[in-house]
Amino acid sequence: MAPRYYTVTWDQLHRDGKALAWRLVERGPWTGMVAITRGGLIPAAIVARELDCRLIETVSVVTYDEEQRGHPQVVKPPQAALESQGEGWLLIDDLVDTGTTAKVVRAMLPKAHFATVYAKPAGKPTVDTFITEVSQDTWILFPWDTEPQFIAPIAKARGNGGGGQ
Numbered sequence: 639m640a641p642r643y644y645t646v647t648w649d650q651l652h653r654d655g656k657a658l659a660w661r662l663v664e665r666g667p668w669t670g671m672v673a674i675t676r677g678g679l680i681p682a683a684i685v686a687r688e689l690d691c692r693l694i695e696t697v698s699v700v701t702y703d704e705e706q707r708g709h710p711q712v713v714k715p716p717q718a719a720l721e722s723q724g725e726g727w728l729l730i731d732d733l734v735d736t737g738t739t740a741k742v743v744r745a746m747l748p749k750a751h752f753a754t755v756y757a758k759p760a761g762k763p764t765v766d767t768f769i770t771e772v773s774q775d776t777w778i779l780f781p782w783d784t785e786p787q788f789i790a791p792i793a794k795a796r797g798n799g800g801g802g803q
């Protein structure tokens with residue numbers, strides 16, 4: 639079955655990122671943040687600004703090639719947070735889908751608080767805090783993966799022409 643799409647604009651991402659920061663500020667203070675690259679980088683920047691957090695580490699896990707899921711590979715470990723096992727650290731990603739990426743990172747930082755902006759049901763048990771849930775068969779389109787384009791008027795797309803003079 640073709641996936642449904644849920645389009646997220648920059649404005650919406652900023653609003654949802656701030657909503658996440660409101661939840662997380664109550665759980666702090668935080669030693670620092672670990673952004674899961676690349677999707678977690680912009681949500682992490684929004685949350686870091688709101689929480690006045692300046693210590694940002696990254697962890698890189700490659701799981702997907704476009705919409706195809708592969709075997710997760712840790713390309714860069716979250717060095718600064720490893721010794722504490724992530725205690726006091728916020729782990730940020732844009733979304734959890736199957737939870738594959740989350741499980742790999744949580745194994746490295748079992749004491750970190752894991753937060754995402756969006757979550758699908760299969761990945762939900764791996765997240766401590768998230769803002770918006772979408773169904774498992776929905777593909778989230780982020781603003782960095784999309785661009786606005788021309789769309790034909792409804793009447794033309796239906797092939798029933800325009801109104802006459």
Ligand SMILES: O=P(O)(O)OC[C@H]1O[C@H](OP(=O)(O)OP(=O)(O)O)[C@H](O)[C@@H]1O
Nearest residue numbers: 675676677701702734735736737738739
């Ligand atoms: O719960 P999962 O099924 O693991 O899917 C979620 C992960 O997939 C995407 O990252 P991706 O691997 O596409 O890399 P990217 O962040 O560099 O785009 C997304 O940013 C999450 O990190």
Ligand code: HPA
Nearest residue numbers: 702735776777778779780
């Ligand atoms: O729904 C999604 N959107 C974008 N990237 C993703 N990576 C896993 N699931 C998704």
Ligand SMILES: [Mg+2]
Nearest residue numbers: 675676677678
């Ligand atoms: Mg990612």
